[in-house]
Amino acid sequence: MRDIALVTGASSGIGKEFVRQIAKKYKGLDEIWVIARRKDKLRELKKEIIGTRVRILPLDLMKEESFERLRKVLAKERPTVRILVNASGFGISGSFEHQTEEDAAGMIRLNCEALTRVTYLVLPYVSRGSFIYQMASSAGFAPQPDFTVYAATKAYAKSFSIALRQELSGQEVKVIAVCPGPVKTEFFDRAYEQEEMKFYKKLAMADPKRVVSKAIRDARKNKAVSVYGFTMKTTRIICKILPGKWIAKIMG
Numbered sequence: 001m002r003d004i005a006l007v008t009g010a011s012s013g014i015g016k017e018f019v020r021q022i023a024k025k026y027k028g029l030d031e032i033w034v035i036a037r038r039k040d041k042l043r044e045l046k047k048e049i050i051g052t053r054v055r056i057l058p059l060d061l062m063k064e065e066s067f068e069r070l071r072k073v074l075a076k077e078r079p080t081v082r083i084l085v086n087a088s089g090f091g092i093s094g095s096f097e098h099q100t101e102e103d104a105a106g107m108i109r110l111n112c113e114a115l116t117r118v119t120y121l122v123l124p125y126v127s128r129g130s131f132i133y134q135m136a137s138s139a140g141f142a143p144q145p146d147f148t149v150y151a152a153t154k155a156y157a158k159s160f161s162i163a164l165r166q167e168l169s170g171q172e173v174k175v176i177a178v179c180p181g182p183v184k185t186e187f188f189d190r191a192y193e194q195e196e197m198k199f200y201k202k203l204a205m206a207d208p209k210r211v212v213s214k215a216i217r218d219a220r221k222n223k224a225v226s227v228y229g230f231t232m233k234t235t236r237i238i239c240k241i242l243p244g245k246w247i248a249k250i251m252g
């Protein structure tokens with residue numbers, strides 16, 4: 001039986017960085033399975049990874065047939081999943097009423113539904129002592145005007161992750177919600193296509209390498225939530241103290 005890591009959103013940004021660091025930091029893996037839509041980007045990543053076999057699964061996680069495909073591959077290969085990273089996701093900023101219905105529903109579909117379904121399909125293959133990384137965000141700490149739907153999807157990811165962590169604690173599976181602030185990736189090409197990015201986001205922009213490295217350290221310490229950097233740790237404390245409607249007012 002093969003020991004694998006499975007990473008969604010592996011063609012870019014945080015997911016891609018997870019693949020690189022998993023290959024270096026987790027010994028004894030036979031394969032890393034990588035999921036995203038852009039096959040060419042996954043091929044480039046495969047070439048870059050030395051020492052661990054990379055298996056490409058070009059899937060669109062907003063399409064129903066992709067889940068059937070994943071279910072079948074898992075049933076056929078019956079791998080032991082040592083690490084699952086759910087990093088596929090996107091966000092669109094701007095007021096809710098000016099957003100397209102497709103974008104609003106798409107964020108829920110990918111950031112919540114796909115994350116949940118991939119976790120559900122993979123869970124039967126997850127072994128004792130394994131790790132599950134769920135990409136949430138600091139946007140999940142409080143309601144965020146102009147990132148209304150996105151922030152709500154990330155609150156879901158965070159809540160889902162913390163509750164699942166408790167359910168799986170008896171099996172020694174470590175589940176962690178990764179909640180960084182702004183991270184320098186392709187995410188912002190799409191998120192702020194329609195408007196100027198807020199200045200404080202530019203100031204707080206983090207390096208994906210550091211965010212992932214911190215997440216891996218935190219998961220090994222069995223933390224429930226990984227938050228990178230002083231600014232975001234402070235933001236989290238403020239969001240715990242103040243009511244959501246106050247935070248929304250300040251941010252709005």
Ligand SMILES: NC(=O)C1=CN([C@@H]2O[C@H](COP(=O)(O)OP(=O)(O)OC[C@H]3O[C@@H](n4cnc5c(N)ncnc54)[C@H](OP(=O)(O)O)[C@@H]3O)[C@@H](O)[C@H]2O)C=CC1
Nearest residue numbers: 009011012013014037038061088089137182183185186187
């Ligand atoms: N960057 C940031 O500031 C932060 C990001 N996050 C979260 O981290 C996660 C990764 O984001 P980040 O790396 O920054 O963003 P990127 O845009 O760099 O990466 C997003 C990844 O999701 C994949 N993806 C997008 N749509 C689909 C789809 N329909 N099916 C399958 N895969 C898809 C993309 O691959 P492809 O296009 O090839 O399908 C890509 O690999 C997201 O959940 C994001 O919300 C959290 C906090 C901060």
Ligand SMILES: N[C@@H](C=O)C(=O)O
Nearest residue numbers: 137138139180181182
């Ligand atoms: N945390 C970032 C996205 O998830 C942001 O605040 O833009």
